[in-house]
Amino acid sequence: MKKGKSGWILLLVAAMLVTIAAGCSQKPGGASGSGEKVVLEFVRWSNGPALDAEEEDKIKRFNESHPNIEVQMTLLPWDETFRKIELSLATNNPVDLFYWDVPAYAWYKDGLFKNLQPYFDRDLNMDEFDANLFEPFKFDGENMYAAPENYQTLTFYYNKTLFDKAGVSYPTADWTWEDVLAAAQKLTVTEGGKTTQYGFDATALGIWWAWMALSWAQGGQLVADVHEPTEVTLNTPENKAALQFIQDMIYKHKVSPDVATKDAGGLGFQTGQIAMYVGGDWDLGSLKEITDFEWGMAPIPKWGDGRATPYFMGAYVMANNTEHPEEAWEFIKWAMTENQKTLAEQQSWIPVHNPSRDAAPTPEWAPEGYKEARLNWTADGRIGDIYSIKWREAFDKYVAPMQDEIFINGGDVEAALKKAEQEVNALMKQ
Template sequence: MGDKIKKALALGLVSVFTLGACNQTSETESSGEVGTTSTDEKVTIRIGTWEGGDGQKMQEEIAAAYMADNSNVEIIVESVPDNYGTKLLTQIAGGDAPDIFQIGDGDVSMFQSRGALENLTPYMEGDNGLNMDDFFGEVLEVGNIDGNYYTMPKDYSTFAIYYNKDLFDSAGVDYPTSDWTWEEFYDIAQQLTITEDGETTQWGTRLPGASNRDILPLIYAYGGDIIAPEGDTVLGYMDSDETTQALTFFDEMIRSGVAPTSTQTEALQGSDLFLSEKVAMSPTGIWPTQSYIDEGMNFGVVEVPGGDSGQFSTIYYAGYGIYSSSDIKDEAWDYLKYLSTEGQKTFAEHALSAYVPAAEEAGQTEDPYRGVFVKSVDLIKMFPERLNPAFNSTAGARFNEVLSEIVGTGNKGNLDIAELLDNAAENGQSEMETEMEQ
């Protein structure tokens, strides 16, 4: 479930398309209060989303509440659960995209660099603006490029560690604390790995697969990175000594047998290994929390481990932007503001909200499980896809190939990780520069 949602949040829309207008900033500002548009003319606002089912129903519920107070507005939620990205790119190329559209975190930079997103900063700071202190600033920053905001958050998740209290108790192992380290994580995983007659019946943990986003907290804790803060190069970062040390440690954990291999996971037919108590710990996002509660599991959640360079989490994010060629930007902003404030009270019933009043009203900040993900907002460090729109399909793809080598079933113990990272950085940098020039 978690992987599907993460893929939805990061659509990887790296196709080149032509826009009818580039990076437009509205010179007018709406002057109405939230939930009231500034015109008496009938206005139709189109909302693009990849969500169907319950997600679509929530968006339609919020739209209905807004329309009840704004009789001059019709809001149409255009749900495209399949091939959303392809359709959106086609609409943008044809100058007919929704006035507001949902965006996965990995695509914010791409859409902005190609001029598809309206600069929201003048609206946020205008007469019909927002109180920025009402939001978790670290989550807002996903939509901030070069000092201007281009998206507002719909929902988000940080990264944390689930642990099975019953399995810890059976092994006589103390529960992890918020100030633990990756070395302590590894030691605990070894203590909770059980082998009988040469076959592992319980693993200490599940480990990230070939996903750079999931491995970032470990790399950051070692003082490494995979791209420069300016987003212009991976050389000296992806292939740094610190990143090499982090992945060498990751490789050691994989080879030690504290986590199931990809082959072993596939043999278990993709079941939730934490829910089935095959693993004692599981690093992931907020998504499975409710199912574990519903199943009556005795579990806890703790912040990701840290290292010599500090303690870091990462973020998964879905947001909304205003189409830069929309003819009704003021009206679209008024509704986007509503989605980002009053509408968050509905979204917060099912997901983490970056709007603090909604998060507090839903009890998210004090929840024994979800509260850890909220506190981890302070540990967020920005991910590479937000820093460079070409990263995913170039350097990011090369880096994921290295991760695939590590988590794969072959060559265990024989990998030259430094060489793999050197090649990935060199090839990825060349490909990234080429794509950025196009």
């Protein structure tokens, strides 16, 4: 899940620590080919009781089906996970496997990731995957360094009960952002000078990898290279149009609460006071518990004829110095193939294996539009990550304040974009 985004800055020192000369006692487990059981150390972060239980079940099933390998998983809070991995990779005996998130790119730059391309070429039928969506993990442009297990994406949620009450037609795959605005105006309710129901929650688009969907759909881009961008293009017509549209929904059209109003009133989709919002497919875990009203899903709206859907990938990384590369790959391969059927049935994550995803039954709790919105976005997918260490620093210093100026303060969009672009690119060129 994308909760790790808030912790980017904690790991900017990663590259410094890998020079530590540290010894470490041998991990338990025999060497490859010795006939003894090989123990693999795997570290990932906790996602809460329900998802952690699925992870533990996965490890249990793999170990039972592979008597010569034992994966020992450690679940930690997000920041502790990366501190543990960081220190481990600085030793001569690192963890064998860990779960990917953006801060780990620093360790790839230090040569600490195993090149997985030879294993992909040897053991995977890439016709069973959307290989083009894997391209961002070819950090050098040619070879895979992280092995995707699942996708996460953004989708459009709406309150069917409020739509029915207002006599508004449900969103479809053909909806544009202008359709969203028109519906939001009909779904916003004001009584006694106070808004009691909002048609849309524009504040949910207040992070770059969400609002960029509106810019990408126009043909815009933030960077030419998500790995090592040399400049960021913030002050563009596409970005300006996208951000102005979102800001206008809050301050001009008043169909969305601002951040202060939303926080003060505890407003959210689940309260029944918001008719539409864009959120992660990971929101389904809580949304499926709603009983007070009916709700549905639709694809991200178009801008004109264009559509772009941000996506992210959960993936495994193998430490370059693991003593058991074949056994570590066996676990990765199993997670990308055999276990994808179970992953699809659990419905918590979107499987990367197309046959497993296509064969999975639709869950009983699935709302209207579930399959189209959650599973049929791949042709429009755009990676919602930028890996450069400088970008993570630039985001915290300049892009986040720019977003606050636009969405919280209601400031001038073009001026905010221009200022942030100058600041970010000065940093990128250092």
